[in-house]
Amino acid sequence: MLKVEDLSKSWKDFSLKRINFEIQKGEYFVILGPSGAGKTLLLEAIAGIFIPDSGRILLNGEDITEKPPEKREIAYIPQNYGLFDHMKVFDNIAYGLKVRKFAREEIRKQVEEIAKALDIKHLLDRKVKNLSAGERQRVAIARAIVISPQVILLDEPFSNLDVNLKNKLLREMKRWRRELNFTAIHVTHSFDEALSLGDKLGIMMNGKMDQVGEVKEVFSKPKTEDIARFLGYENILEGHAEGKILYSENIKIELPQEFYGRVRVMIPPQNILISKNMIFSSARNNFKAIVEEFEDLGALIKLKLRVNGIKLAAHLTKASFVDMGIKEDEEVYVSFKSTAIHVF
Amino acid sequence: MKLSLPAIAYLAVFFYLPFAIVVAYGFGYPEFTLKHFFEIFNPIYAQFFLNSFIIAAITTLLCLLIAYPVAYYIAVKSKKWKNTLLILIILPFWISFLLRTYALMAILSKFDLLFTFTAVIIGMVYDYLPFMILPLYASLEKLKVSVIEASYTLGAKPLETFYKVMVPLSKPGMVAGCLLVFVPALGEFVVPTMLGGVSITTLGTLTWDLFIKYHNWWRGSALSVFYMIIVVAAILYYIKRVGRLEI
């Protein structure tokens, strides 16, 4: 329903380079990227605040690239929410309906309905200035949803909130989505928002959107090394491939398919098995490793290992870590399936 | 952009165009001659310039000497009274020179000081003192007590602390204050006329006389152009020195 085609724009230090993606009605599209990637610029172009240098934006087949923002039916919630501090909560939410010249009773009915859904009905008579950060966010969302836009654009909606509040609002956002069924594009730099809200995920870096796909797919199969690094993957190795064998430093790794020449591969840390004893299996890559150090990640332990000249990181559960009684400078055996290896 | 056009058009017609006319008259409009500039540099006028310069210089110096300790006291020492004192410094900005000078005139006449050089100086200091205190206060306010105390604890004597720490740090305020006093004082008209009477002629009173009494637009314009050059030079000097122009 919303389609972005080859969208390019430069503005100040930011730029968008030939962005392409499409979302369907009711979809929640999360765009993940580091700060400075151009995420806000992309939203502003979709909202109509900027006219792109080239490319098109289509909404239900209609070209809206140069349509003024007030005629687009796309609601935009900027990072600081852009609330009207001089108005009451009610008037903020009613704003879009008032400028559309809705009848007074209709406005009241709709505002109260949405306020009830978002649990802010008790705030309607308050001045926006005196609200907490979480309340401000709800008002901003209510104000955007009440005009029933085709798409809602959310720019880092959780970035100003503390962790507890953020987790609570993330859960509520899921609920609101189910109940109100809106289409959204949500940009963020935080993975947990992408994982818990997104139907679809786009990764944006340096003005480019290099990968768009299902959330799980993007996380498990990053398309480029840069995306893998951004997603926090370690174990990126470089070597020389001869058919199904990769020579890196002085170890041999079995690859899922045949490659020739220089290749870069990534081995997801969660796919590396650790054991105290040698595992005999022809289909696996098996190595002896030294535990250099370990790091507590909460439920998981991250082991930093050395295999000959190569450094690898592996994740294992705290329980098995305790079971195996792993200590620093000890030897362990690592193994991973060739199919777990991701080749860029 | 479009919305600014009425205001810009207004200023162009009623501010910038009049200035262009002054410059034109200074150069002898409708002829073109430099003679009016030569005229204002003849020895009789030199005496008037000197008067203005002396009055402005003494005023600036006195204002600086009086304002510095007061600004320092408000900025650093007073806590409870700070806001009240600040309001009392800002209040005179809201009262016209004419009224304030008139108030002073009433007192000076009691002391039989009216129409003397002393009266003019007292009046000038009286009117311009707030213009010196405020920028000094602004720069001294940033200079925290801790800096001064640090200087003491490092073994500096009070005088040393003053010269080596306070003066350099408050320099932007001093420059701003001195320019804010000196430049308008040079062209001041109300004070010398009301308190100095006919005996003291300055750049300001001369401008008045040339335009209002003698209707000598050309010579008056040349004088105004000369004064404007001083003003612009002072502003450029300030921008260069402090780096920006803040109003």
Added chain:
Amino acid sequence: MILKILTVAVFAFLYVPIIYLVFSSFYDDGFTFRNYEAILNDRNVTTAFFNSLNVAILSTLISVILGTLAAYSFKKRGHFLESLFYPPIVIPEITEAVALLLFFKMLEFPLGYYSVLTGHIAFNVAFVYVVVYARASSIEKSIEEASYTLGANEFQTFTKVVLPLLMPGIVAASLIAFTLSWDNFIKTAFTTGPGFNTLPLLIWSQAARGVVSPSINALASLMLLISIVLSYLYVRISIREE
């Protein structure tokens, strides 16, 4: 301690003449309102009062409209023309006054009410611009953008969102503009013509001759009171805004 005494002395120096003026306006062989009665019954004073008020109100109104529109439009995009608004503030009054005088003379524009008003607007526009601009630049652009994406057009955005947010700046600017015009003397003196008197001109006509009269004391005290009320309003507004 010395600092404290000096500070007190300076404040005394600044305020004793003003207090003395107010006291003497009530004094004529003992406490009296006679001086005030005299000026209220003086046709010259009442005419000048309404002239002053007229010029101050109109020049404030016009300059607030022009200056606010300009401040809003430049806030949206930085522009070199913006610097045109600063010279009227830094240029000494007397040079601006003679320029206006020559301008009107050259056009053979009759000196009086209109010439005075025109001159007052010229410097007030600049002051309004600077004050409102400061306020306008503090409005985050996301607020206007939010208004557009919610469906409001430029005019609705300006009247419903921008203008209310600019209001404190506009009120402050109006107070400053009104005060500057209300007690302006030099520009008025240069650009007025026969028959058009304002209160400052009236005071000047006496004071320039060195005359200190009880009725002028009363008039000056009244003007003082108005200045103080205006500055009080200004302080109240700026404190409430913080």
